[in-house]
Structure formats: C-alpha cells, structure tokens
Amino acid sequence: MKICLFIFFIFAPFAHAAPLDDARDAFNQGRYSAAISSWRSAPARNLGVQLQTWRGMASAYWQLGQFQAAQSILEQALRLARKNQADHAQVLLLNEFSKLYLAKGEQAQAGKYLQQALEMAQTLEATENSTLTSDTKNTHKLLAELFNQQGNWLNITYDYNGALAAYAKALANADKDELHAKIQVNRVQTLYEQALFNLYPGADMAHLFQPIIQALQKTLPLVQGWQDQYSEVLALVKLGKLAGDIRTQLLTNEASATTVSVLDAIAKQTLQRAIKSAEHLQHPHAKAYAYGYLGRHGLHTGNIKQALSLTRRALFFTQQSGSNKLEYLWHRQLGQLFKHQGKLDAATNAYRQAITSFTPVRARDATTGYCAKTEGFRERIAPVYFELADLLLQQARITSDDRQRDKLQRDARSSIESFKSADLQAYFQDDCIIMQQQPQAVETWLDEHTAILYPIVLEDRLELLLGFQDGLFQVMVPVSHKQLRKAAHLLLAGLRHHPAPATRGSIGGAVAANCSPGVRGTMPMQTDTQVWGFLEHAQVLYQWLIEPLREALDSRGINTLVIAPDGALRTIPFAALHDGEHFAIEQYALAVVPSLTLSTKQSASPPRQRALLAGLSEPNQGFSALPCVEYEVQHLHKLYQSSQDTLLNQAFKVSEMAAVLDQEDHSLVHIATHGQFSGNLEQTFLLTYEGKLRLNQLEQLLESTNIAGTQIDLLTLSACETATGNDRAALGLAGIALKAGVNSALASLWKVDDVATPAVILEFYRQWHTGITKARALQQAQIKMLKSAEFVRYRHPYYWSAFLLIGGWL
Numbered sequence: 001m002k003i004c005l006f007i008f009f010i011f012a013p014f015a016h017a018a019p020l021d022d023a024r025d026a027f028n029q030g031r032y033s034a035a036i037s038s039w040r041s042a043p044a045r046n047l048g049v050q051l052q053t054w055r056g057m058a059s060a061y062w063q064l065g066q067f068q069a070a071q072s073i074l075e076q077a078l079r080l081a082r083k084n085q086a087d088h089a090q091v092l093l094l095n096e097f098s099k100l101y102l103a104k105g106e107q108a109q110a111g112k113y114l115q116q117a118l119e120m121a122q123t124l125e126a127t128e129n130s131t132l133t134s135d136t137k138n139t140h141k142l143l144a145e146l147f148n149q150q151g152n153w154l155n156i157t158y159d160y161n162g163a164l165a166a167y168a169k170a171l172a173n174a175d176k177d178e179l180h181a182k183i184q185v186n187r188v189q190t191l192y193e194q195a196l197f198n199l200y201p202g203a204d205m206a207h208l209f210q211p212i213i214q215a216l217q218k219t220l221p222l223v224q225g226w227q228d229q230y231s232e233v234l235a236l237v238k239l240g241k242l243a244g245d246i247r248t249q250l251l252t253n254e255a256s257a258t259t260v261s262v263l264d265a266i267a268k269q270t271l272q273r274a275i276k277s278a279e280h281l282q283h284p285h286a287k288a289y290a291y292g293y294l295g296r297h298g299l300h301t302g303n304i305k306q307a308l309s310l311t312r313r314a315l316f317f318t319q320q321s322g323s324n325k326l327e328y329l330w331h332r333q334l335g336q337l338f339k340h341q342g343k344l345d346a347a348t349n350a351y352r353q354a355i356t357s358f359t360p361v362r363a364r365d366a367t368t369g370y371c372a373k374t375e376g377f378r379e380r381i382a383p384v385y386f387e388l389a390d391l392l393l394q395q396a397r398i399t400s401d402d403r404q405r406d407k408l409q410r411d412a413r414s415s416i417e418s419f420k421s422a423d424l425q426a427y428f429q430d431d432c433i434i435m436q437q438q439p440q441a442v443e444t445w446l447d448e449h450t451a452i453l454y455p456i457v458l459e460d461r462l463e464l465l466l467g468f469q470d471g472l473f474q475v476m477v478p479v480s481h482k483q484l485r486k487a488a489h490l491l492l493a494g495l496r497h498h499p500a501p502a503t504r505g506s507i508g509g510a511v512a513a514n515c516s517p518g519v520r521g522t523m524p525m526q527t528d529t530q531v532w533g534f535l536e537h538a539q540v541l542y543q544w545l546i547e548p549l550r551e552a553l554d555s556r557g558i559n560t561l562v563i564a565p566d567g568a569l570r571t572i573p574f575a576a577l578h579d580g581e582h583f584a585i586e587q588y589a590l591a592v593v594p595s596l597t598l599s600t601k602q603s604a605s606p607p608r609q610r611a612l613l614a615g616l617s618e619p620n621q622g623f624s625a626l627p628c629v630e631y632e633v634q635h636l637h638k639l640y641q642s643s644q645d646t647l648l649n650q651a652f653k654v655s656e657m658a659a660v661l662d663q664e665d666h667s668l669v670h671i672a673t674h675g676q677f678s679g680n681l682e683q684t685f686l687l688t689y690e691g692k693l694r695l696n697q698l699e700q701l702l703e704s705t706n707i708a709g710t711q712i713d714l715l716t717l718s719a720c721e722t723a724t725g726n727d728r729a730a731l732g733l734a735g736i737a738l739k740a741g742v743n744s745a746l747a748s749l750w751k752v753d754d755v756a757t758p759a760v761i762l763e764f765y766r767q768w769h770t771g772i773t774k775a776r777a778l779q780q781a782q783i784k785m786l787k788s789a790e791f792v793r794y795r796h797p798y799y800w801s802a803f804l805l806i807g808g809w810l
Contacts, residue, residue: 020049023056028230030285030321032060051077051089055096065325067104074100091121091142095149102153108682110153118146144174148183151190160194181222185235188215192242196249206259209246213263216243220270233278233286237293240270244297267297284321288314292330299337308337327357332384335391344395351388355418358384381426385419388412389456393463396474409472413465413596416456416566420595427681427731428695442596443467450560450809451553452596455545457481457567466549468556475548481567487540488568494534495576496750499796515631515755531796535578542577545569546584553588560775561588562809564596570731573749575782576801583786583797589779591809594731599807609713611640612660614647615672616687623687626719629672632758636670639765652689657701665710669702669742672761675720677732677747684732686720695732702742712742713808714774718761721751744774744809748802756799760785764803775809 023038039057044050054077061070074096081089094117101110125139147170154163167187174180191212199208220239226232247263271294278286292314298307315330331354338347358381389412396408442452452467462477462484546553553561563574574592575585584590593599613636617629630648637646645660647653652673660666674687685692702712746764748757760781767777785791785800794800 019043020053023053027056027060028281028283030063030230030283032063033322035060047080047084047086048089051081051086051093054080055093058096058100062100062103067100070100071097087120087124088138088142091117091124091146094120095146098149098153102149102156106682107153107157114146114149114153118143118150121146140173141175141179144170144179144183146170147173148179148186151183151186155186155190155193158197160190160197163190164194178226178228181219181226182231182235184219184222185238188212188219189238189242191215192246205250206256209250213246213259216246216266220266229277229281230283230286233274233281233283233290236270236274236277237289240267240274240297241293243267243270244293244300248300264301268294271297284317285326288317288321288326288330291317292326292333295330295333299333299340304337304340308334311337324357328354328381328384331357332387335387339391344391348388348391351384351391351415354384355388355415358422381422382419385415385422386456386458389415389463390458393456393458393474393476397476405474406471409465409474412456412463413454413472416454417595417597420566421598423731424594424598442599443469443471449557450562451556451558452562452564452593453545453549454564454596455566455569457484457569462544464545464549466552473549473552477544477548479544484541484544485568487537487544488572491534491537491541491572491576492749494531494537495573495798495801497798498753499531499798515628515758531798534576534797538576538578538583539580541572542579542584545574546577547579559589560591560773560809562591562593562775564593570594571749573797573801573804575803576797583801585779585782585801586786589773589775589809591775591805591807593807609643609667610664611636611644611668611670612647612657612666613637613640613644613670614652614657615670615718616649616652616674616689617672618649620687620689621691623674626672626674626754628754628758629719632672632718632761633670635758635762636765639762639769640668650689654688654690654693654697654701661701667710667713668716669712669714670716670718672716672718672757673720674751675717677720679732681732686717713744715742715745716761717745717747719751719754719757720747721749743807745806746774746778747804747806749804750802752799752802753794756785756794759791759794760800760803773810774805778803778805 019038019042023035023042026032026035026038036057039053039060042049042053044053054073058070058073058077061067061073074093078090078093078097080086081093094113098110098114098117101107101113121139121142125143128139147166151163151166151170154160154166164187167183167190170183171180171187174183192209195208195212216239223232223235223239226235243263244267247260247267250260250263271290274290275287275294278290291310295307295310295314298304298310311330311333315327315334318324318326318330331350335347335350335354338344338350392408392412392415396405396412399405399408446452446467446469448469454465454467456463456465459481462479464475464477466473466475561574563569565572565574570592574590575583577584579587613633615626615629615633617626617633619625633646633648637644645664645666647656647660671686676683676685678684681695684695686698687693702715746761752760763781763784764777767780768774770777772780782800782803785794786797787795
C-alpha cells in the first residue's frame with residue numbers, strides 16, 4: 001500500500017463554543033458521524049468559523065467514504081469564500097478539492113484544482129511582498145502545504161524527481177514545525193519508491209538503500225509531540241512500515257545481517273511507539289493501523305504467534321470504530337498467518353471474511369489522513385481473492401474425494417468471479433453491477449461440443465479449469481505470473497503493428513470500388529520475415545493455455561471454446577495462438593466472457609433483425625478519415641435492406657441515435673468509427689460527428705432499448721482500439737456491453753487496416769446469416785481471411801485476430 005501524508009489544519013482548537021470542541025474531539029478520535037453532528041449544531045458566528053466548520057465536515061465525510069457529500073460541502077464553502085473575497089480561504093479550499101480528487105483516484109481533476117490553488121497563492125505572495133503586508137507568513141505556510149500536495153500528486157503519477165523538487169519547495173516555505181516534519185516523512189517515502197522504480201538486476205541493494213535508511217533515521221526524531229496526534233500515529237506507522245519494506249528488499253538480496261537487524265529494530269520500535277500514541281489518543285482507527293502493521297511485521301519476521309494476537313486486536317479496533325473499510329486488510333492477514341501455521345480451514349474462513357467485508361466501489365487505500373497511490377485494482381485488492389483461490393486449488397489437487405474436489409474447484413472459481421465483479425464495479429464506479437447467478441449454473445448452458453476455459457493466473461503458477469456439461473477438469477501449468485505477462489506482452493508487440501505500414505490506408509479513388517476485398521485482397525503482400533516473429537510467443541502461450549487441455553477437448557469433440565480471461569490474458573487474441581502447424585481459430589470457434597456470474601443465459605437469435613447502422617468516414621475533430629466505413633455501412637444497408645436505420649457522418653449524432661432507438665425496436669447496433677478503450681473510464685469514448693460519445697452515454701442509449709422491451713442481441717464496434725498493454729482497458733471494452741444488457745459485442749483489440757476491417761466484419765455478417773452461431777460465424781470469417789485466395793493479402797493475424805466476440809456465443 002503506497003501512501004503520502006496529507007496536511008490538515010482543521011484540528012486546531014476553535015475559539016468558540018462547546019459544539020466545535022466536541023466536533024474536533026470526535027474527529028480526532030475517529031467518530032466521524034458524531035463530529036458531523038456537532039459541526040451541524042454549531043452556530044456560524046463569523047466567516048472564519050463557518051468555513052472551518054465546513055472544511056471539517058467535508059473531511060469527516062471523506063473519511064467515511066462519502067465523497068459526493070464532501071464535494072458538495074466544499075463547493076458551498078468555496079462559493080462563500082469567493083463571495084466574501086477571502087483569498088487565503090479560497091486557496092485552502094481549492095487544495096482540499098485537490099486532495100479529495102486524488103483520494104478518489106481522479107488525478108487530472110486533482111491537478112486542475114492544485115494548479116488553481118498554486119497560481120492564486122503565488123499571486124498573493126507577490127502582492128504581499130510588494131506591499132509588505134503582515135500576511136506573508138501565512139501565505140508561506142499555504143505555499144508549503146500546496147507544494148506538499150504537489151509532491152503527493154507528482155509521486156502518484158510516478159514523477160519522483162518532480163515530487164522531490166516539490167517537497168524541497170515545501171520545506172523552503174515551512175517553519176521548523178509539525179508541517180516541516182510531515183513533509184520530510186513524504187520525502188523519505190518518495191526516495192524509497194524512486195529507488196524501487198530505478199532498480200535493476202544485479203544492483204547493490206545495500207548501497208542503494210543506505211541514503212534512504214539514513215534519511216529515515218533522521219526523520220524519526222521529528223515525529224513526536226505533534227498537535228495533530230492522529231497524523232503523528234499515521235506517520236509513525238508509515239515509517240515503521242517503510243523500515244520493514246526495506247528490510248524485506250535487503251533480505252532477498254543477501255544484505256548484511258547487521259543492516260537487516262537495524263531495520264528490524266527500527267520497524268518494531270517505531271510501530272510500538274505508534275501503538276503507545278494511538279492508545280493515548282483513544283482513536284480506534286489509529287489503534288487498528290498501529291497494531292495491524294506491527295502484526296504484519298511479525299508475519300514477515302516469523303513471529304507468527306505474536307502477529308496473530310496483534311492482528312486480532314487490529315480487527316477488534318476496526319470493528320469498534322463502526323467502519324469496515326479496514327477489515328479486509330486484517331482478515332487477509334489472519335488468512336496468511338493461519339496458512340503459515342498449516343491451518344487451512346481457518347485460513348480459508350479468514351479469506352472469505354476478507355472478501356465479505358470488502359466494498360469495491362467505495363473502498364480506497366484505507367489510510368485515513370493520507371493520499372493513496374492510485375495503484376491498479378489488482379495490486380491493491382486482488383491478492384485477497386487470488387490467495388483464497390490459490391489455497392482452495394492446492395487442496396483440490398491433493399484430495400482424493402471427487403465431490404470435495406469439485407466443490408473446492410468451484411469455490412476457487414467463485415473467488416475469482418467475486419474479484420471480477422468487484423473489478424467491474426471499481427472500473428465503472430457503480431456497485432449496481434451484480435452477479436446474476438452462481439458460476440456452476442453456466443455449465444448447464446453448454447451443449448456437448450462447447451467448453452468453458454477458466455484460467456487463474458497465480459504468482460507462481462497457472463491453473464486451468466475447463467468446464468464441460470458434466471463437471472470441471474483442472475490442470476496446473478508451472479509458469480509464473482511474470483512469465484505469462486511477459487509472453488502476452490511480446491505476442492501483442494508482434495501483432496499490433498501493421499505488417500506493411502507503407503501500404504496502410506492507401507486505397508485511392510472511389511471508396512465503393514477500392515474498399516472491396518476483390519480490388520486488393522487477391523494481391524499478395526511483400527513482407528519482411530520479421531513480421532512473423534510473433535509466432536514464437538504464440539506457440540509458447542498455446543503450450544501453456546491450450547495444449548495441456550487438448551486431450552480432454554478432443555476426446556469430447558469440443559468445437560467451441562468460451563474463455564473467461566483475466567489480467568494480461570484479457571489483452572491477447574486467442575485466435576492467433578499457434579500449435580506449430582495451425583492457429584487456434586482453425587481448431588475452435590472462440591468467444592470471450594468477462595465473467596461467468598455476470599453473464600446471462602443466451603439463446604440463438606435470428607440474424608435478420610432490425611439494425612441501427614452508424615458510422616463516421618470523414619475526417620473530424622483531428623481524427624483521420626476512415627473511407628472504408630462508408631463501404632462497410634453501405635453493404636450492411638444492402639444486407640438488412642428495409643430492416644435498418646442508417647446514421648452516417650453528419651447524421652451520426654447522439655441525439656439522432658436516441659431518436660432512432662426510441663422510435664423503433666433494434667436488436668443490432670453497428671457503430672463504425674474511431675474509438676478508444678482506456679484503463680481510465682474518462683478517456684474511453686466513441687467518436688461521433690459532433691463530439692465524443694462516452695461510455696455512460698452509450699450505456700444510457702442502449703438501456704433505453706432494453707427498457708422498451710427489446711434486448712440488443714449484438715453490438716458491433718468497428719474501427720475501435722484498446723489501449724496498448726492495458727489490462728483494464730480490455731475490461732471496459734467487455735464491461736460496457738455487459739453493463740448495458742447487450743447479449744454480445746463484436747469489437748477489436750487494436751485498430752486494424754481500414755480496408756481489412758470491412759472484409760472481416762462483412763464476412764462475419766454473411767456467415768451469421770447462414771444460421772450458425774456468432775462464435776462459428778466469426779471463426780469462419782477469420783479462417784477465410786487466413787486461407788481464401790480472395791483474401792490472400794490479409795493472411796497475417798494482424799488483420800483478423802484482433803476481432804473478439806464478447807459475451808453470448810450463440
């Protein structure tokens with residue numbers, strides 16, 4: 001967990017009545033709801049008291065995870081400060097907005113408010129210096145806080161040099177007081193993270209970390225006697241944890257026993273100081289952190305019995321606080337400790353409780369008073385789910401009881417399904433995405449020739465669960481998470497780039513004539529042998545993911561393989577995996593499901609239904625023309641004849657889409673335009689004639705059709721691409737169709753050549769119209785690109801393997 005210390009000034013005693021003192025005391029003890037009640041009852045005697053009260057309430061709502069309420073109160077306070085031209089208060093409030101957005105993981109908004117605060121504060125400084133006013137000292141204190149926040153923001157964006165420069169400016173503006181010490185704490189943390197970021201194989205770890213150990217030792221004496229006692233506890237926890245983390249790094253690199261021993265003592269003594277201060281403060285959250293992280297240190301140093309006692313106390317104080325946002329940390333830690341003792345049932349129960357207590361959308365890194373690094377969801381939360389699955393799968397592999405094995409395998413899969421549901425909720429910031437059914441129900445949907453491949457990527461191995469009509473089949477592959485991720489990256493690096501970039505998009509002449517596959521498709525393309533270098537990695541991944549299952553698949557006559565990938569596997573085209581002679585698509589029709597429990601039972605639908613065809617072929621808003629979009633839409637227009645509505649170029653607007661979907665029931669929506677699926681929901685869009693169609697807008701448009709009673713059977717997104725190497729971008733691609741209630745989606749992992757795209761897409765529709773399933777239709781279209789003389793130019797998998805069928809495969 002990566003944390004940077006925030007600075008608050010709301011804890012100083014108020015100069016007025018008891019309700020304000022009560023609010024301050026309640027806040028400092030972690031009783032946030034009580035603090036809000038006291039602040040609400042306090043009279044607003046003047047502008048300063050009113051603004052400080054609102055800042056306090058916003059901070060309390062923030063600690064409770066109620067970010068919208070905190071934002072609303074800060075907006076009220078900022079309006080009042082502007083109305084009264086309270087410049088210093090405006091700067092403070094803008095900085096509070098920056099902290100709030102950083103805690104929510106919205107880095108761009110955090111940076112925007114921080115920049116406004118800095119510009120205003122620097123203007124105040126210049127004015128005060130020129131007029132020799134008495135507010136200069138306060139302004140310097142403001143600048144110290146702002147530069148500290150800038151350091152936090154830059155740290156979170158991995159600009160460590162920039163962060164250290166910002167902390168230096170903050171220290172230059174701060175007095176030698178508590179604020180100065182807090183900035184030093186953040187500086188030491190950043191030095192450590194910079195060292196980790198720049199680490200290289202064979203580095204002299206002891207030499208690398210020695211300056212950081214010295215800075216840590218110099219900072220520790222500064223953390224004492226703070227007025228803000230809660231921040232003092234958290235600073236001690238942070239420094240104690242840092243000492244333990246450096247110790248762990250040095251242990252793995254055979255550092256001197258003396259250095260390791262010194263760090264062990266620093267970590268233990270610092271965390272014991274934190275416990276003493278937390279007990280004096282009587283703040284349950286503070287006590288939970290202090291006891292919990294000393295327990296964590298015991299886990300890492302092998303003092304298991306003491307670690308269990310400390311972790312249980314951390315759990316007790318978390319529950320005493322009335323907030324469950326830390327529970328998952330301590331339940332997971334108990335699971336690790338029980339596993340270390342060989343108490344597998346107790347470990348399993350602890351992990352289950354960790355998952356039960358976790359709230360994905362509202363949960364943030366649970367370090368109240370700190371800003372949390374916006375790590376990937378997997379890095380922060382997934383270990384709880386995957387460690388439980390790991391435990392269950394180990395037991396499944398050794399049990400001789402068939403019924404027990406089946407239950408353990410299904411429970412392991414359910415654990416990963418819970419994670420996937422939480423992952424989607426976190427991506428869309430929407431906890432209305434809920435599981436539809438237990439995963440085991442999915443097998444009942446399969447026919448005798450269809451199987452579900454469920455890969456579970458663990459740190460030290462890959463577990464493959466293959467689901468048939470009559471049960472699960474488990475195979476363990478000895479390949480680590482890092483090895484698998486590297487192979488996936490190398491495969492994509494060889495596939496995403498055009499094999500003959502000089503020819504890309506050079507169609508010339510009239511679109512309708514030159515976008516036809518017959519014009520260029522029969523002309524072989526001269527390519528360098530290097531463009532087939534991806535095959536090495538395609539074969540490695542095939543050997544890991546499919547070859548171990550071939551006997552089971554072949555013996556049952558499986559011809560359709562539905563895959564539920566996770567992590568780096570979400571970004572790879574399974575169709576391009578290769579057994580040394582054939583591509584996987586030649587052996588199986590393939591479909592991808594983001595989650596089994598979030599899927600709904602499918603039934604084959606007739607392809608000749610009413611279609612909405614939309615596209616943008618003209619250059620627009622800085623994006624290049626897509627000439628073959630017009631060709632693609634025109635041919636689909638002919639295919640669907642009178643059962644279609646077309647919105648091309650200037651007609652392709654959100655308002656027009658809404659009107660068409662409202663007037664007629666559509667079961668097919670085909671959108672051919674530039675688009676980007678990013679790991680950041682705010683940067684994910686489809687381009688329309690008048691602007692960018694965001695995912696929430698697309699969701700609302702498609703949901704309106706579902707509400708009207710006609711479920712959209714297929715959503716096709718042609719010419720879009722998914723951010724390179726971004727696991728969560730692929731999550732957005734799959735998740736929007738699921739979230740909007742669409743049966744299936746057809747989309748691409750990367751932007752394919754403008755002429756080849758309609759060749760694949762139109763062939764898919766032609767095949768689907770023969771009455772076969774969508775999965776088989778896409779398989780036949782891709783095989784035709786690979787083998788037909790009509791498409792010899794497009795045999796390289798760059799042209800056809802990017803297209804994925806997501807969701808329903810029938």
